[in-house]
Amino acid sequence: xxxxxxxxxxxxxxxxxxxxxxxxxxxxxxxxxxxxxxxxxxxxxxxxxxxxxxxxxxxxxxxxxxxxxxxxxxxxxxxxxxxxxxxxxxxxxxxxxxxxxxxxxxxxxxxxxxxxxxxxxxxxxxxxxxxxxxxxxxxxxxxxxxxxxxxxxxxxxxxxxxxxxxxxxxxxxxxxxxxxxxxxxxxxxxxxxxxxxxxxxxxxxxxxxxxxxxxxxxxxxxxxxxxxxxxxxxxxxxxxxxxxxxxxxxxxxxxxxxxxxxxxxxxxxxxxxxxxxxxxxxxxxxxxxxxxxxxxxxxxxxxxxxxxxxxxxxxxxxxxxxxxxxxxxxxxxxxxxxxxxxxxxxxxxxxxxxxxxxxxxxxxxxxxxxxxxxxxxxxxxxxxxxxxxxxxxxxxxxxxxxxxxxxxxxxxxxxxxxxxxxxxxxxxxxxxxxxxxxxxxxxxxxxxxxxxxxxxxxxxxxxxxxxxxxxxxxxxxxxxxxxxxxxxxxxxxxxxxxxxxxxxxxxxxxxxxxxxxxxxxxxxxxxxxxxxxxxxxxxxxxxxxxxxxxxxxxxxxxxxxxxxxxxxxxxxxxxxxxxxxxxxxxxxxxxxxxxxxxxxxxxxxxxxxxxxxxxxxxxxxxxxxxxxxxxxxxxxxxxxxxxxxxxxxxxxxxxxxxxxxxxxxxxxxxxxxxxxxxxxxxxxxxxxxxxxxxxxxxxxxxxxxxxxxxxxxxxxxxxxxxxxxxxxxxxxxxxxxxxxxxxxxxxxxxxxxxxxxxxxxxxxxxxxxxxxxxxxxxxxxxxxxxxxxxxxx
Numbered sequence: 001x002x003x004x005x006x007x008x009x010x011x012x013x014x015x016x017x018x019x020x021x022x023x024x025x026x027x028x029x030x031x032x033x034x035x036x037x038x039x040x041x042x043x044x045x046x047x048x049x050x051x052x053x054x055x056x057x058x059x060x061x062x063x064x065x066x067x068x069x070x071x072x073x074x075x076x077x078x079x080x081x082x083x084x085x086x087x088x089x090x091x092x093x094x095x096x097x098x099x100x101x102x103x104x105x106x107x108x109x110x111x112x113x114x115x116x117x118x119x120x121x122x123x124x125x126x127x128x129x130x131x132x133x134x135x136x137x138x139x140x141x142x143x144x145x146x147x148x149x150x151x152x153x154x155x156x157x158x159x160x161x162x163x164x165x166x167x168x169x170x171x172x173x174x175x176x177x178x179x180x181x182x183x184x185x186x187x188x189x190x191x192x193x194x195x196x197x198x199x200x201x202x203x204x205x206x207x208x209x210x211x212x213x214x215x216x217x218x219x220x221x222x223x224x225x226x227x228x229x230x231x232x233x234x235x236x237x238x239x240x241x242x243x244x245x246x247x248x249x250x251x252x253x254x255x256x257x258x259x260x261x262x263x264x265x266x267x268x269x270x271x272x273x274x275x276x277x278x279x280x281x282x283x284x285x286x287x288x289x290x291x292x293x294x295x296x297x298x299x300x301x302x303x304x305x306x307x308x309x310x311x312x313x314x315x316x317x318x319x320x321x322x323x324x325x326x327x328x329x330x331x332x333x334x335x336x337x338x339x340x341x342x343x344x345x346x347x348x349x350x351x352x353x354x355x356x357x358x359x360x361x362x363x364x365x366x367x368x369x370x371x372x373x374x375x376x377x378x379x380x381x382x383x384x385x386x387x388x389x390x391x392x393x394x395x396x397x398x399x400x401x402x403x404x405x406x407x408x409x410x411x412x413x414x415x416x417x418x419x420x421x422x423x424x425x426x427x428x429x430x431x432x433x434x435x436x437x438x439x440x441x442x443x444x445x446x447x448x449x450x451x452x453x454x455x456x457x458x459x460x461x462x463x464x465x466x467x468x469x470x471x472x473x474x475x476x477x478x479x480x481x482x483x484x485x486x487x488x489x490x491x492x493x494x495x496x497x498x499x500x501x502x503x504x505x506x507x508x509x510x511x512x513x514x515x516x517x518x519x520x521x522x523x524x525x526x527x528x529x530x531x532x533x534x535x536x537x538x539x540x541x542x543x544x545x546x547x548x549x550x551x552x553x554x555x556x557x558x559x560x561x562x563x564x565x566x567x568x569x570x571x572x573x574x575x576x577x578x579x580x581x582x583x584x585x586x587x588x589x590x591x592x593x594x595x596x597x598x599x600x601x602x603x604x605x606x607x608x609x610x611x612x613x614x615x616x617x618x619x620x621x622x623x624x625x626x627x628x629x630x631x632x633x634x635x636x637x638x639x640x641x642x643x644x645x646x647x648x649x650x651x652x653x654x655x656x657x658x659x660x661x662x663x664x665x666x667x668x669x670x671x672x673x674x675x676x677x678x679x680x681x682x683x684x685x686x687x688x689x690x691x692x693x694x695x696x697x698x699x700x701x702x703x704x705x706x707x708x709x710x711x712x713x714x715x716x717x718x719x720x721x722x723x724x725x726x727x728x729x730x731x732x733x734x735x736x737x738x739x740x741x742x743x744x745x746x747x748x749x750x751x752x753x754x755x756x757x758x759x760x761x762x763x764x765x766x767x768x769x770x771x772x773x774x775x776x777x778x779x780x781x782x783x784x785x786x787x788x789x790x791x792x793x
Contacts, residue, residue: 115229130270135163137581138276144585167469168336171382188212280560297324346454480562482545504541506579656715
């Protein structure tokens, strides 16, 4: 019997088609792509082995494929590149087939090539400015002097520049961004632009960076390197360590260095020397006096000075315990670690040579009792881009990463002893981490959590992923022309801002903060001596004199400044040190032009010059870095016209306020200027009103024109631009000491010149309403007038 089977036509058609190979699935994306070596013309990359074998890899540069690599490759070099250029790489894995299936691309790896080999090359032994220490403060000093035209030698004892900002301190402490300007702000903008370019304008990395204030150490080092390399006037020396100075009388004229690569001793000269080291070594070699340790509470009436106790449980100061006495002890050092829990970018903590678990045994019972956990033991200072964390010492537990009491002799020790201390700190912290991850007496679940974390694989790749700078929070403290204390950091009774510093060249914003000086006693394990944070401050100014050593010429010290232990506890922020460094470099340039001793540099000229690069010299809460009248508002604050933290720049300026400001400005320019005995009385200004002395003085001196008693000042009305220009020009004439002895015709000509300058300024700015100036616009005219004729102070 035959069976007939009906086959659908579609099946017959499919059977007639040629066989089609089924494509192999694409591999998984490669992981762990990083840049491991930088050069001016090439970058070397590596990545982690794949979970499953792959047929090959495809490397992309700036979005375009540049080469295919074999499946067993784990490293490659991209050469023929341009120096000082940002390159962004991705990697894709390839499967079997033709064409080979391509995986999704890896996370990017991006960095700049190094500057050209001849960038910042040494040029002899003689320079205008010699900066010792390529810390952020030293870099800022070098940039300031070089950009103004000085030849600069920037000398760094290690292989790396950038100090703590490139050495692990990546989570910038701040309250108000308005306290930062100048070269630190320039740095943050470069950092933010890196994250925007590499990851996108809406990326998580850019968001976490908070405008460049939080950054990966490798990014910070590259940015600082490029900022230095862009200045042809800077010669950069690495691995030269200062060993002494040469003086002519009281003046420092040269510094001698040991070559740590084995080369001969080298002596470099500078017309001005800037000691930007954390230790203040050059100042000490020069014979400058200094302090180490802590002042007592009564020495300078500082609430937080001397012996002080912190309760790790309540996280508060224990007042009444500790007598506030001073001593030789120095607040603890540590390393700021860059750690991650991302499996593709973490490396395990190595067991340090000579490991001893004894210092950490207290942790076992604390963990078992629930008193301590992984996060409480380590200080999670802040999240960084790419799932990294800045790990600091814990403020809620001991022991943590501070090696308490083991640094007392570091500030004045020789380098042999310092290197022993540095190694001991590394061994101690590595030992702590190794203990937390591996000690068998710790609960298994605790060790499992600890082992989720490791050092960031793409950071400090030339130093076994370990930070390159010991965190020397405090060492020597200079005895300078101004001694900065806790009392300079907050408003005095009855005042609305911290004390006005007419010679202020930088602004601080951090709370009072000291790390431990003694470990806890067994009977009080939660009380730690010397440690506290959150001590009350408000944004404050730092005067130029903190950098000027007593009795020494030709030397400025912007890092190991003249301050008490508590005063330094708030100054010691890298952005603040950068501001002081910028002022020091500016002062050095100003000094060398006429051969002026640096101690006699007009600080007003330093302020004016740094304001041109938007350095903040006084904090104004409502004035942003990019405000049109940033310089003028800072100037007004410096001379005392703004007694609070609010400038109200867009508010119309009334006639009464303008009169008060003008009289104060005139007396700043001419301190001996007195109000005339006979002066008109305005009908609408009471004789005992606060405005009355200024109104009578300006009326009597002719600043307001011809005024008779009984006329109205109309102090609450807005001031128009034309009248403001005339008032300011007359005030300028009357308060210019250099012109008081000039012929009347010359004084008249200068007044007309000032009026013309101010009127032209008004006409060229469409934002000015002629009938009503804002406070900022009036102060802009005042600042312009101050730059005309004699120096402003």
